[in-house]
Amino acid sequence: MDAETMRLLASAIAIGLGALGPGLGLGMIGSKAMEALGRNPEAREAIFVPLILGLAFTEAIGIYALVVALIIKFV
Amino acid sequence: MSKRQKVLVWAAGIIALLVVLSLLRIPKVVLPGIIIRAETVVHLFGFPITNTLLATWLTMLVLILGSWAITRKMKVVPGRWQGLLEMLIEGFYNLVKGVAGPKWARQFFPIVMTIFLFLVTSNLMGLTPLYGGWGVLEPAEGAHTQGAQPVKWLNESHSVGLWVTGEKQEAQAAVEGTGAEAEELYMLAPMFRSAATDLNTTIALALVSVVMAQVFGVKALGPTYFGKFIAVGSIKRALTKKGVGCVGRIGALGLGFIDIFVGVLETISEFSKIISFSFRLFGNVFAGEVLLGVMAFLIPYLMSLPFFGLEIFVGVVQALVFMMLTVAFFVIAVSGHGSEEHAEEH
Numbered sequence: 001m002d003a004e005t006m007r008l009l010a011s012a013i014a015i016g017l018g019a020l021g022p023g024l025g026l027g028m029i030g031s032k033a034m035e036a037l038g039r040n041p042e043a044r045e046a047i048f049v050p051l052i053l054g055l056a057f058t059e060a061i062g063i064y065a066l067v068v069a070l071i072i073k074f075v
Numbered sequence: 076m077s078k079r080q081k082v083l084v085w086a087a088g089i090i091a092l093l094v095v096l097s098l099l100r101i102p103k104v105v106l107p108g109i110i111i112r113a114e115t116v117v118h119l120f121g122f123p124i125t126n127t128l129l130a131t132w133l134t135m136l137v138l139i140l141g142s143w144a145i146t147r148k149m150k151v152v153p154g155r156w157q158g159l160l161e162m163l164i165e166g167f168y169n170l171v172k173g174v175a176g177p178k179w180a181r182q183f184f185p186i187v188m189t190i191f192l193f194l195v196t197s198n199l200m201g202l203t204p205l206y207g208g209w210g211v212l213e214p215a216e217g218a219h220t221q222g223a224q225p226v227k228w229l230n231e232s233h234s235v236g237l238w239v240t241g242e243k244q245e246a247q248a249a250v251e252g253t254g255a256e257a258e259e260l261y262m263l264a265p266m267f268r269s270a271a272t273d274l275n276t277t278i279a280l281a282l283v284s285v286v287m288a289q290v291f292g293v294k295a296l297g298p299t300y301f302g303k304f305i306a307v308g309s310i311k312r313a314l315t316k317k318g319v320g321c322v323g324r325i326g327a328l329g330l331g332f333i334d335i336f337v338g339v340l341e342t343i344s345e346f347s348k349i350i351s352f353s354f355r356l357f358g359n360v361f362a363g364e365v366l367l368g369v370m371a372f373l374i375p376y377l378m379s380l381p382f383f384g385l386e387i388f389v390g391v392v393q394a395l396v397f398m399m400l401t402v403a404f405f406v407i408a409v410s411g412h413g414s415e416e417h418a419e420e421h
Contacts, residue, residue: 049174053403056396060351063358070361074111 011073018065025058094376109365113273114264116211126210126265127273134197134270167191167398174399175406179291183405186287190280191398194271198360198390201269202383207364210265271360271393274353281352284401285345292408300408304345306338307331348404352397359393 001009033051037044113125145156153161167188172180200206270276292300302308313327363386370378 045173049170049399052392052396052399056355056400060355063355063362066362067354067358070109070111070358074109 007072011069014072015065015069018068019062022058022062022065025061026055029054029058097375109368111274111361113268113275114211114213116264116266125273126268127270127276130197130201130206130267131270131276133267134193134200137200138192138196164188170399171402174402179295179406179409182291183402186283187398187401187405190284190401191394194280194356194394194397195391197270198394199387201272201360201364202367202386202390206267206269207265210263210267212261213264269360269364271356272364274357277353277356278349280356280397281349284352284397284404285348288401288404288408289345291405295409304338304342306334306341309334352400356393356397359389363389 029051033047036047113127115123116126116129117124142160145160149157168180168184171184171187175183289300292303310328310331313324313331316324316327319327367379367382367386370382
């Protein structure tokens with residue numbers, strides 16, 4: 001296996017595994033938010049900001065994986 | 076047929092013409108290279124100006140001229156544009172007030188709203204045809220040859236050119252047939268490139284956000300704000316507190332050392348905020364551009380449209396996220412650090 005092949009493989013593995021965790025996390029956050037909304041629809045405003053913050057923090061991890069994959073691939 | 080219908084028919088005709096032309100591959104299009112660093116497109120007084128910096132200036136221009144034009148003749152009963160701006164400002168002010176409380180919202184709002192407006196404008200403008208497709212042709216050099224193509228010059232002075240598509244040899248042959256030159260490989264540096272696709276822009280915004288959090292922290296708590304990072308307060312208390320036995324003192328000292336460690340962690344987390352802020356925004360917007368580029372060449376016209384919708388959504392959400400995180404960190408900075416304050420109150 002030469003370096004270029006390894007590089008392709010590495011970037012694919014980086015983003016593939018790196019998207020797994022944040023994906024699960026985003027799903028959990030979303031499901032809990034929907035659950036909360038279902039129980040108490042008036043709390044929409046109160047749920048919104050923590051939801052966005054939680055999503056942002058979780059998604060950031062996926063973005064790190066993406067940046068690492070891009071760096072492996074292109075730099 | 077009404078005027079509106081006529082315009083629609085014309086627009087549909089032009090779009091259909093463009094679709095047919097591109098299916099016949101006129102003009103020929105090449106897959107753009109994916110380049111992480113922003114390209115230098117012009118030199119101003121010896122300073123290299125990158126395309127993302129130009130885009131930043133364009134965004135600033137749009138924001139300044141836009142708000143000037145909208146607020147030039149303000150009325151008590153707002154018109155359409157003034158109403159939009161008022162709705163936007165008022166809605167976000169209430170959002171910030173909900174998180175930060177009325178006292179601090181007045182101070183936080185100008186900074187976070189500027190960040191939001193700048194980011195949302197720059198992200199949405201990055202999706203317009205003004206960005207990306209045209210720019211400066213540069214000779215490909217060194218390691219940055221990805222996406223480089225031969226160029227067919229359209230005039231004598233080599234100032235206007237078209238990229239030649241296809242395999243290198245084929246293109247060479249095609250160009251030789253027309254009498255133009257294409258010895259060297261060139262690559263396109265777009266004149267404008269969405270501002271947040273440059274890590275420099277996002278790091279600058281992240282630095283503003285994190286530094287302002289410290290400023291607000293000091294403003295709210297005074298020098299005690301830094302007690303969060305250099306947490307020697309509880310050790311001092313453990314040594315000077317009266318009426319505790321030897322065992323109690325040792326226990327308090329142990330807790331004090333844990334506090335010092337927590338302080339170190341706080342310091343690290345403050346720096347990691349810069350990284351997380353900047354990479355989140357950069358990664359999202361840059362990945363969006365790459366996604367649009369890939370989709371446009373995977374299934375032209377059909378695939379691009381839903382992804383443009385997605386990118387509009389992502390652009391707005393990322394601006395909102397940057398703003399809300401900034402507000403949240405400001406709030407954490409001004410609200411002090413629970414245990415020490417309580418200890419002093421008792």
